[in-house]
Amino acid sequence: MATEKSIKAATEHPDIEFQAGSGIYVYEGVPYPWFVHAVTLDALKTFEVRDDDVYIVSFPKSGTTWMQEIVSMIYYNGDIEKITSIHVEERVPHLEMSTAKPGNILYKKIANMPRDKPRLIKTHMAFNTMPADFHKKNAKVIYIARNYKDVCVSVYHFLKMFKAYTDDDRVGSWEDVLSKMLIPMQTPYGSWVHHVTSWWQHRNDENVLYLKYEDxxxxLRGAVTKICDHIGKKLSDEALHKTVDHCTFEKMSQNPMANFTGLEDFDQNISKFMRKGNTN
Incomplete structure (x- = not known):
């Protein structure tokens, strides 16, 4: 747990640079979105990982929320009533997420989650930036990769509707975003190539399940079955059917506990959080 002194030190971290108006922090050479603070990234270096943790990992806009919903349904044994009463970000919190106020960090909540059941945790961290303790434990990982062309389109629409990027001069036309962020891979979390390959190199590790969005x-039923096998959960035929049906794009896009309806940070009049979910 970070002390007041360490919080002060982290916010003055020599490796952090806030690019005014960009909505991006650069920490140890990796660009992060504005809501991931240095104090959190510092603290995560000593974050305690548990052997029964389940990490849902992806590059942004690669199907993360989809996977959060699938894994939630598996752990809730296909109980749709429970799933639709708790927001997906509560069921599967974001490891490195901070709030707009430095020092108010989410990992503390994750660290204090009960030990009587596995923690389901979302992260966009590349393999080499995971907490040091992760590499010493047997936590499960479900990685989802998506074609970068589709990621680019999704990132563009996401940035346009995300109010934090309203004043970013790179987030204008599609050509602006493509030339200034997507082609040079200067979006939050940096290089897509590095991210997907950092995990691809560990696809044969016993604790890693590497899936592709397109597959x-x-x-979907086959993917859910693979996930169940990977995390050691057995679903009844009925629960499996409910999970697959509930986690279709059509159902999720209408689910307020997963589609971020009402979140003030997003202007969904510009673009929906869940837009099309297409593949090319």
């Missing part, structure tokens, strides 16, 4: 679109 999941083609065979």
């Amino acid at each position: 999941m679109k083609r065979d």
Whole structure:
């Protein structure tokens, strides 16, 4: 747990640079979104990982929320009533997420979650930036990768509707975003190539399940079965059917506990959080 002194030191971290108006922090060479603060990234270096943790990992806009919902349904044994009463970000909190106020960090809540059941945790961290303790434990990882062309389109629409990027001069036309962020891979979390390959190199590790968005679109039931096998959960035929049905794009896009309806940070008149979910 960070002390007041360490919080002060972290916010004055020599490796952090806030690029005014960009909505991006650069920490140890990696660009992060404005809501991931240095104090959190410092603290995560000593974050305690548990052997029964389940990490849902992806580059942003690669199907993360989809996977959060799938894994939630599996752990709730297909109980849709429970799932639709708790927001997805509560069920599967974001490891490195901070709030707009430095020092108010979410990892503390994750660290204090009960030990009587596995923690379901979301992160966009590359393999090499995971907490040091992760590499010493047997926590499960479900990684989802998506074609970068589709990621680019999704990132563009996301940045346009995310009010934090309203004053970013790179977030104008599609050509602006493409030339200034997507082609040079200067979006939050940096290089897509580095991210997906950092985890691809560990795809044969016993604790890592590496899935592709496109394969999941083609065979969602098969993907859910693989996830169940990976995390050691057995679903009844009925629960499996409910999970697959509930986690279709059509159902999720209408689910206020997953589509971020009402979140003030997003202007969904510009673009929906869940827009099309297409593959090319």
